Amino acid sequence: DAGVIQSPRHEVTEMGQEVTLRCKPISGHDYLFWYRQTMMRGLELLIYFNNNVPIDDSGMPEDRFSAKMPNASFSTLKIQPSEPRDSAVYFCASITATDRDYGNTIYFGEGSWLTVV
């Protein structure tokens, strides 16, 4: 398996523009997580899904952020409109808990590096 795949790897956009980040989890994984990392706040959990259903979106900073998971192999994180303070690295991660082994490794993608100017 190729691991968790994120795109784009790098994006520079102007303030006010819509940004869409994409994630393909590892096949068979039933949990998907979106994290944001900044120097000031570290790694923050934004939202996570179980079997494509959002379970907890309390970390989503505001209404400008939205996330969807239309099927088990694809998720998007959208920012509209984008602002300079959204500049960060956005990580997607996936795990499986179907066998109830809570020691399962959490796999992270390489991140999407977003700069809003």
Place this chain on the structure above:
Amino acid sequence: DAKTTQPNSMESNEEEPVHLPCNHSTISGTDYIHWYRQLPSQGPEYVIHGLTSNVNNRMASLAIAEDRKSSTLILHRATLRDAAVYYCILRETGFGNEKLTFGTGTRLTIIP
């Protein structure tokens, strides 16, 4: 949410053991303790995990206090490649309701 507390930074000499502490005083009985590390410009990667007993793997050892309120990641012989931010994470579990919350992490510097 159960939280972890780690020192912001630590230094160690190359080829010496490193002990990275983590406090998790509000851990619940079903929380697993995971350690991940993040190399520069990369996503976090798995190091080790445990529940109650001490654990060893090829990368490190995990020592868990008897009351489970703290744990220590042990790198037996640090190399320059071990320079990274190390995160102690509690994997909160529950049917259909898992959450992975990262602490601030410890930035480990290895001195040649």
